[in-house]
Amino acid sequence: MAIAGGCDTLQELELHRCSDLALRPISGFNNLQILRLVGSVEGLYRGPGVTDFGLTILAHGCKRLVKLELGGCEGGYDGVSAIGRCCTMLEELTISDHRMDAGWIAGLSFCRNLKTLRLQSCRRIDVDPGPLDHLGTCPTIETLQMRRCQLRDKRSLQALYMVCEAVRDVVFENCWGMDNDKFSLLSICRRVKFLSLEGCSLLTTEGFESVVLSWPDLLRLVVVSCNNIKDDEVSPALSSLFSVLKELKWRPDTKSVLAVTLAGTGIRKKGGRFFKRV
Template sequence: MTFPLTRAEIANPGIPVLLKSLGCVARHADRFHGDIKALPLEIKDKLVRLMTSHGKVNDFNISELLHPLLTTLDLQNCEVSDSALQQIHCHQLRRILLRRCRSVTTEGVKALASSCPGLQVVDLSGCSFVTDEGIQALATGCRHLEVISLRGCSELSSAALLALSQNCRLLHSIYISETRVTDDGVVGLATGLCSNTIKELQMARCQFLTDRSVMAVLRNCGNIRIFIFHGCPLITDHAREALQNLTGPDKIQQVAPSRVSDQHLCTLGPDAGLEPDVQAVCQGLFIEHVPQQDEIPPLGL
């Protein structure tokens, strides 16, 4: 196959063909190892987006793509490990997505927390080797966190949530489904620094959570809008009774169980097909207890 750009061409940012051929460069970045680093930042940013979408960023080429002004890094389609995270030193980085990057461990998250203190959105869904120690480092090193997804991080316990509750007052969207968190962690969130900022909490399929968690959220998180807790075997009808007790003017308005609010549909997309047992809307709040259903995709991500 004949590649459209020579090394001399890609090293010269003034050549118009460079912009036209970025897609090809992204797909065959290994042919230009050592040359990409010299590209102008605006071109490099476009290349980063293309390469991440094609899953072409890895431990060996990520250093060529990084620069101090980088604000977003979506690596969820890429094969990266702790080595890649240890190369990220971007103080302006605000958003990093590492969903299903299963080679990422606690050590990588600790490195990220120490070198990227401005992080606001972090997605670690499915990173099953990340432990409480990693989230504790993230909580203390990145105090401006607003959105964090820990879904499927099976090694996490309530210690991670307590660290977030004690350090991250701006948190508004938290996803902890399929973790080993207990009531102590959720109560900590509901009564911690972020209790008034939490707008969305998803804690589906958490085997250790009980009605105590639901009650703590309902009592303390006055700005919550989306609250998901289906598939938690220890949560009982007492939680539903609590919702009934909160019905009334300016509180929770009960809606038909087979209907989903417009906001919920926008979140789920047209093919969601959920039939929640309990739905309630309170200034836009959607609360459900739905067995055997996938959770709503994270709004903040």
Template structure:
């Protein structure tokens, strides 16, 4: 029997029923409306347990997923904003929720220390953490020995694994990737992260650093270890670099030469430097002067275990905007000075910091104080050789407002008092763990004009004062007295 045109029209499904994408949108909208209703009742899943058609099966799958994961109703942008409000210390377990949360959690990570070099070369680093801006490649560049003993050795900022053999305990060229291999990783990193702002790497080559400088124009902080003069030519294109840390020679680990040539390359190529740290670098007056003349924005200079030639201190007068000068683990400061009139001085320096330094030469220490005669803060921490005679050279500093002494065991109360009496502008004083400075040997008038005082010169004295009246420290004496009386009664 033939069907009329009206019957055919009624049996034909709607156009959105033929389009699976349109059907999904309809079902999604229906589900959202039902979830937002105040009188919502969950649809029993048993209704969809036996789908008769493929359309019903799709509807069942969609409904089931929406019921089990309410966060699927949120877009990635909204969910990212929610996850970003969680403190970083509590974000670690977020990636365990689902694959979607795993990907979103990776997009929130901005800083990373790489330990597996293949993770970078394979491209998984970019897929897993696409928004990195601070990357530390030092751990990934170190090669673990085959017969790994599980023991890790740390030397200041370098930590590496050692093997069970006698030769495996020595850090040599085999303990770090070759420069060509490091450059390969730098190329992959630069291609994937053009917004990189901070990078730390060891044994990099000139080519790799040049690629990073060209592909990452926003790079602001760079740390290079095992670098030399030739490698430094690669960072000449880093026009926006503000913080630079160079590590040449590290005693007991590796030897790499950074001389006046490398310092001059840095001075001409990185003119926007604000902070510069030179560790184990060899140089002289010429290299330091080039940095002072070209890097006019430099505010902080740090010298760690430096191997500078005598006379480099004279070049500090070219640093017109230098505000902070730091010495870390330096076995000497400078030498060869005979007259004070040739020194000059840093006009803007405000803070002078010496930590774990060997102070042997009184003339060089006085020359340092004369160059930094306008300092307002002086920090001396765990400096060997700082005697009363050495400390008297600090009397040339007339504008000191804050003095911090820690671990200066050779300095006495008399030596401290002699110097700080001449400082009329001193407002803050901190003395800690200086065993030869005693409370009863310092005149109270010295502290009358201070606004901030932290006084812990001797730990033992403080402990004994705090225990007065408690009876602690005397119980052992009573015990031994009782034991002695018992022995006398027993006739032993």
């Protein structure tokens, strides 16, 4: 409270080893727009953590938040939905190493102005997202990023994609468990314009192609270190798609040669399109 009283124009705050109790005076920061909370970090420190109670205090106290990062926090539907209802200006939400309760994904639909959702180093997505037909959507969502996450459960991924159905940019980076079956669920998101895949070693050319060819608006594509996506398995339909993209970074494995893969499409010839290389 003393800090809040003396720094009435403070806009950005980072709190580590945070607890519900530590969030009681958060309402004193009237102009706070960017907040990072770290409840507990495995191997570094453990504490009482942040639960639904703390997230609700945060929601009512920081109504001008634009960016929020929750690291090592607990909570669930009640806390996430409270943030959505109260923090109406929230545009960016990052959740890392979470300990969220079952059903937290359903709370995201209350974030009506959310543009970017990031999940980082999460061992699970949602143990039980509840009935899929009861999920809402984030109508303004533009970007979904998942980095170093364990994608064990197909149903929780489906729930996440349904909530982010309007997403334009999708990024997967070194996510364990992203196979053809789980990747196929992404076809729910029909407006994707940019896809970036890195380190998705279980995904094959067939599984990748079936989804990518279903997106009529795709303009930019990055595929790096996805060893089961092969140059020699690229179909004529996928090659045709490559030829009309505005940007392509294609290096699924160390043996990939873009010029050979796209022979006959007009790429790398005079008058053809230029594609960025990794």
